Amino acid sequence: MRTVLMCHAEDAFDRRGLAAWLASFSDLAGIVLIEETGTQKRARVRREFRRVGPLRFLDVLAMRLYYTLRLAAADRAWLDESLATLRTRFGEAPGVPELRVSSANAPEVAAFLKDRAPDVMIARSKQLLTRRIYRIPRHGSLVMHPGICPEYRNAHGCFWALAERDLDRVGLTLLRIDAGVDTGPIYGYFTYPFDEARESHVRVQYRMVLENLDALAQRIREVAGGRARPVDLTGRRSGAWGQPWLTRYLRWKRSVAAARPAAEPAP
Template sequence: MNSTPASAKKIVILAGPGESTDILFHALDAEFGVHRIIVETPVSQKQLLKRRTEKLGYATVAGQILFKLLIATPLSRASQGRMRAIKQQAHLNDQSLPEDRVIRVASVNAPECIEQLQALQPDVIVVNGTRIISKKVLTSVPCKFINTHAGITPLYRGVHGGYWALANNDPQHCGVSVHLVDPGIDTGAIIAQALIQPTAEDNFVTYPLLQLAAGLPLLKQAVRDALYGEIQLKPAPEGVSKLWSHPTLAEYVSNRRRTGTR
């Protein structure tokens, strides 16, 4: 076994801005020490809606907007106490990133990002909340790219995998995955997976935080294994691989009536 301590190796986070990135950084920094965080500028809402409309159609996107306005936003306000309780119970630190270790780029796929990665020469890269990473970036440095996904892959790829598993009466696949990153959407080889056990207090906006809390111990172990070349991949669970999107208002109401999923 390699005797070099993990603290002597370079861990770089490649991420989008947001609370989950803040929490993930502090968890890894406390465990290993994070060398740098490369943060991309997210796609604008206008561009995001345009892409989503081209892919899903106007009716679906309109339903998703209504869901956000009428369900997700009020749920978020009403669930602040539960969110604080989850963070406290799981010891999640959501303080802002230390700016002296942040490198900002326009996109994870921009030439400047590749230049930064090549200059840093990380031993492992942890991905969180970015756009799809190109093969050119993934092959730009000789190390593993590891991602934590809020869903059991490959059955629940895309977004809100915990919610969709519950909405499908599939609690045995309501969980989180840690996997290697490839150019696909949540299609990389699986390193570890864990289930979550939502309570009656939980809902659409708290599931991702439960998933993050359950995924962080798996991620820490995956990073440790990656640093020493000891990653062991797991077989994918049986079932149909599907890419999920945000629910529409009609889907949410239907799922609530059918399964009680909030």
């Protein structure tokens, strides 16, 4: 099975860790590295502003600031340790052809994929792919979405399931990309015994991948081999979510603290 990984250049967990993991069970034929411009990042900010409005956007900014000041350092240290664990288990990422682009839908990406001829592409991108890109791999492009679909589509599905106290839907969805936002055929759900009192939403999101690498590898092989069948979504509700809000984060953590037995020390 030939694979291509698409990820953001600054994300070492994906670029080095998941690349080595992919190479452990497939023929990793190439990596597409996205290096977004400031203009692209500002456009994403404007889209979120239009989506939630000015007052709620302040809530989003407050969450970003809180995360930076209170949580980011610990999560970076944990990610470094997790990457070291991946490198110990799978070795260094192999030297394969790389393509650096600012847009996941650039003509160069299409040419690169046609040249590399993957059976499957694993897309770890914040940018939505166009049909002319995601259809090039023989068995399509797959996403390991942090959230249970269709209930928690779009951004930060794990955060919103935790904030909504929908704990049975805190997980990861393996799905094939289609023209919608996380609306493609679903080939499996994955989770782990998360600790919402001691783990940030970012750590939970990464651990959904880290704790399920073997199961994900097996399911990806089944998709590429034509043995996987999509999940029946009849009667399921669908929801698209966005960036975390500080008000919902604090409410979530208060709910967790209130439910903790009195004898259990706070983290």
